Amino acid sequence: MTSTVTVRVLHDPAAAREFLLRRRRLEATELPERVRAGIRSIFGADLTAGEVVDRIIADVRQEGDAALRRYTRLLDGAELDRLEVAPEEIAAATAEVPSDVLEALRFARDRIDAFHRRQLRSSWMHFDEDGALGQIIRPLERVGIYTPGGRAPYPSSLLMSAVPARVAGVEEIIVCAPPERDGRISPLILAAADIAGVDRVFKVGGAQAIAAMAYGTESVPRVDKILGPGNIFVVLAKRRVYGEVDIDQLPGPTETLLIADESADPALCAADLLAQAEHDPLASPILLTTSAQLAEAVKQELTAQLPALERAEIAGEALVNNGLIAVVPDLPTAFDLANAYAPEHLCLLLAEPWAHLDRVRHAGGVFLGESSPEVLGDYTAGPSHVMPTGQTARFSSPINVEEFLKIISVVGINREGLKRLGPAAATLARAEGLTAHARAIERRLGS
Numbered sequence: 503m504t505s506t507v508t509v510r511v512l513h514d515p516a517a518a519r520e521f522l523l524r525r526r527r528l529e530a531t532e533l534p535e536r537v538r539a540g541i542r543s544i545f546g547a548d549l550t551a552g553e554v555v556d557r558i559i560a561d562v563r564q565e566g567d568a569a570l571r572r573y574t575r576l577l578d579g580a581e582l583d584r585l586e587v588a589p590e591e592i593a594a595a596t597a598e599v600p601s602d603v604l605e606a607l608r609f610a611r612d613r614i615d616a617f618h619r620r621q622l623r624s625s626w627m628h629f630d631e632d633g634a635l636g637q638i639i640r641p642l643e644r645v646g647i648y649t650p651g652g653r654a655p656y657p658s659s660l661l662m663s664a665v666p667a668r669v670a671g672v673e674e675i676i677v678c679a680p681p682e683r684d685g686r687i688s689p690l691i692l693a694a695a696d697i698a699g700v701d702r703v704f705k706v707g708g709a710q711a712i713a714a715m716a717y718g719t720e721s722v723p724r725v726d727k728i729l730g731p732g733n734i735f736v737v738l739a740k741r742r743v744y745g746e747v748d749i750d751q752l753p754g755p756t757e758t759l760l761i762a763d764e765s766a767d768p769a770l771c772a773a774d775l776l777a778q779a780e781h782d783p784l785a786s787p788i789l790l791t792t793s794a795q796l797a798e799a800v801k802q803e804l805t806a807q808l809p810a811l812e813r814a815e816i817a818g819e820a821l822v823n824n825g826l827i828a829v830v831p832d833l834p835t836a837f838d839l840a841n842a843y844a845p846e847h848l849c850l851l852l853a854e855p856w857a858h859l860d861r862v863r864h865a866g867g868v869f870l871g872e873s874s875p876e877v878l879g880d881y882t883a884g885p886s887h888v889m890p891t892g893q894t895a896r897f898s899s900p901i902n903v904e905e906f907l908k909i910i911s912v913v914g915i916n917r918e919g920l921k922r923l924g925p926a927a928a929t930l931a932r933a934e935g936l937t938a939h940a941r942a943i944e945r946r947l948g949s
């Protein structure tokens with residue numbers, strides 16, 4: 503470990519903008535050498551992440567469970583016979599989890615449930631002299647939730663996807679998560695699945711899990727929509743199966759952008775950056791500040807705090823790869839950069855954070871003030887922590903109840919309405935050259 507943390511510090515907003523707007527295309531991500539070495543040994547060639555995912559999807563489509571077992575052996579080091587977790591394994595796992603953790607999981611579940619109940623929308627019907635128009639809301643039938651488990655088990659992410667699905671009324675929720683080397687799924691994930699009311703759990707991770715849920719195999723049923731975060735292989739696989747199934751907003755490696763002024767505590771800024779950096783070497787910890795003094799103090803704090811972390815290596819790599827401390831002339835410039843970057847998490851460590859909320863245009867979630875750190879959002883605040891990354895916050899939202907619902911439009915026009923709406927419809931049909939359409943109206947109107 504070096505004596506100072508290597509994180510780029512820029513004092514020029516134009517250079518900061520250029521760094522932030524580098525294309526964050528996962529497809530083009532240069533994989534770390536140790537991952538590439540793993541790929542060479544498994545696939546016998548130096549494949550890109552996209553090429554790896556293409557191969558895995560094709561194999562799962564063709565061979566079903568056999569491919570799932572093979573990739574689980576090669577990638578997760580687990581030899582599996584049965585892919586589905588048996589109900590007694592779930593009960594046994596729950597008994598293994600310490601009671602304070604179970605209590606915290608239930609506490610988080612209740613907070614997530616309460617938040618998402620506020621998002622529920624009802625069907626509606628509007629009646630007037632022309633009849634009735636409206637929409638009925640129906641939950642999806644079967645959804646598949648990917649729960650990451652490569653570098654750390656994520657029971658919280660399972661709750662953040664499955665609880666909103668339950669609130670929406672989804673009929674069947676299945677979960678896929680990678681097994682550990684002993685062939686078991688982390689008891690934490692199984693306990694969370696039980697607490698969230700998940701129906702079935704499968705020991706499959708990575709791109710192979712996404713392919714299994716999209717196309718179905720002998721063991722894993724095909725679903726209508728796949729949700730949940732994951733690493734680069736998971737995200738690329740989801741993008742490829744879209745259309746076969748629906749997918750969510752491609753939540754990938756975590757991003758946190760702090761905007762801080764001179765009032766911010768440098769130790770807390772560093773702690774918040776490191777908290778997200780420890781997720782993944784591809785995570786993005788970024789600080790924009792109006793104070794050159796704070797920038798220097800945060801850099802020193804990063805150096806002081808990093809070595810003591812259990813996941814110092816991952817966090818250090820993330821700081822080198824994607825970390826940035828940028829000094830900007832004023833807060834409007836900071837928000838302008840933040841909106842251009844469209845981070846997953848935008849944290850406002852400002853003297854008056856609420857005064858700036860209107861400036862936020864693009865972010866997965868915004869966290870206001872020192873007592874509202876992003877880590878609370880990760881676990882117990884209530885909104886789903888599964889949020890858009892890779893600039894998709896420009897056009898998409900965190901996981902929410904609507905993701906699990908469909909609208910069916912209802913048209914119930916009466917005789918009077920037909921007389922009023924029909925002639926224009928027939929005219930438009932003829933204009934489009936669709937005379938059978940026009941006749942279907944005209945026959946009813948007796949013309």
Ligand SMILES: NC(=O)c1ccc[n+]([C@@H]2O[C@H](COP(=O)([O-])OP(=O)(O)OC[C@H]3O[C@@H](n4cnc5c(N)ncnc54)[C@H](O)[C@@H]3O)[C@@H](O)[C@H]2O)c1
Nearest residue numbers: 650651652653680707708731732733753755756781888889
């Ligand atoms: N945006 C969010 O809401 C959110 C929430 C939680 C986690 N995350 C992110 O999820 C990610 C979790 O990643 P993870 O790796 O810990 O777990 P993961 O479960 O996403 O990935 C593990 C799987 O990746 C596959 N894999 C690993 N190396 C491979 C290789 N060389 N070739 C092909 N497949 C390979 C394996 O099948 C393994 O089972 C992190 O990036 C984290 O930041 C995001």
Ligand SMILES: N[C@H](CO)Cc1c[nH]c[nH+]1
Nearest residue numbers: 656658659756757880887
């Ligand atoms: N920060 C992650 C979302 O980007 C979610 C998470 C899960 N556990 C801890 N954190």
Ligand SMILES: [Zn+2]
Nearest residue numbers: 777778781880
């Ligand atoms: Zn986190």
